[in-house]
Amino acid sequence: MPESFVAYLRVYEPLSSFEQPLRDELSAALEEGPVDPFEAGRWEQDQWLRSQLAAPPRLLPGETADGEEKRAVGVLALDPEEVPTGPAASVGPGPLVCPLDVRGRAAAALVGFLGDSDVPLRTAALQVPAETAKSRASKVITETADSAVHVLSSTWTVPLPWFVVVDPEERCVFSEPGRRRVCWRVAMADARRRVARAHSVAQQSLGDEGPTKILDETGKWLERFHPHSAVELDYGGLVKLMTESDLDVDTSAEDVHAIVDAMEAGDAEEVGERYEQLRDFWAEFASRERHN
Template identity: 80%
Template sequence: MPEPFVAYLRVYEPLSSFDAPLREELAAAIDRGPVDPFDAGLREQDVWLRSQLAAPPRLLPGEAPDGSVQGERDVLVLDPEEVPTAPAATVGPAPLVCPLDLRGRAAAALVGFLGDAELPLRAAALSVPAEQAKVRASAVVSELAGSAVHVLSSTWTVPLPWFVLVDPAERCVFTERDRRRVCWRVAMADARRRVARAHAIGRQSIGEEGPTRILRETGRWLERFHPHSAVELDYGGLVQLMSDSDLEADTSAEDVHAIVDAMEADDAEEVATRYEALRDFWSEFAARERHN
């Protein structure tokens, strides 16, 4: 089964920044063995499918039929030494931990699905009445009021404002067992600084909607985490759709940063040129989404 065609924006916080008993649960997850970053998408897919194929099916992964929490936490772990930082930024101490937060993320997605999907689709997809599903999912989302999920995801493409967070020159391409992984890592302080600058420029240039709104929401999300955390932009399963020539031609991060600079300089021609390059590159993946 192919890995889900999903890209991720993740936050890794120092384990020491978590309060008990969550800190002990995450430490136990590390001792059992963190999720292999190459397998993160497949792990999420497996946990979700198991929850839906159980008898009776579970509404959300990581819970019993009655809605109570069960199972063990899954985490990704990152060494601070693997995170490029500007001179004024601090990352750590180790280990840096990213809980996959599958139950909370699934609940938030379910609330959105129930609000957008047509009645026949809701009836076909749910194992319980829609109103019951909404109540249970909303209750899980409410539990997150004092915290935030550590992972944002996007199917079939990468939201272009996410590239603002990273240094284009720091892209990492890993290979393992004929598989590739493409990601950027950045210190939280650097990510917040870049988002704040891009948001201010975007608000002045194009207003508060569209990419500017995404930057505002992303900035607010980042503020909810420890200041010595790390942020990772990961192409995830999208690399399955990319050939070697695609990766060589991918200048998305450079183009997004150039657009921000051009907007600040009021250079409309440069903005248009860079945006056209982004549109041309990502249109192939958008077409695959439509075909599926």
């Protein structure tokens, strides 16, 4: 099965900042071997398929047949030396780890699916009545509400406000035979500073809805983590849709930062030109969702 076309915004916290017993569970997962970052999307997909193919099937990955949690920790790891930092930012100590939080995110996605899908599709996709599925998934969301989810995801495209977090000059393209990865890493202090500034500018220019609301939510999400964490924006499975020429002309991060600067300066023409460029670039990829 092909990898899902999903992009990610992740937080890696110092292992020492986690409380017990999760710290020991994460340490054990690191000893067994962290998830390959090239394969993170496939790992999550595999967890979902295993839950659905179990006998009896599980509603969500990481739980027993009766809905109780059966934690299987997947973790990504990052060395602080791999994270660019500004003058007032620091990261670490290492190792930095990102728990993949599959059960909670799957529950949130299931609630969204139940709200958006038609009855025939829900009936075909679910092993239990829709109301039962919604009740169990909502219970998981409530149980995990006090813990910060370390991964946000977006299908088929990257939410443009996410690019505010990163330094446009720090994009990393990792290539190995048959696979490629595109991402940015940034220190938490730098990420929070950029989001706070962009939110203030957007609020004055656009009001409280749209991109401003996403920036507000992103800023509140970042505040839940250790101040010496790292943040990563990863194109994930979207790179499967991109050619080398697509990556060569991809100036999304530069364009988003230029839009913030132009809004602050009151340059509506620059805002319009940059936004049109972004819309044209990402519309091709987003349109493929409709074709699927």
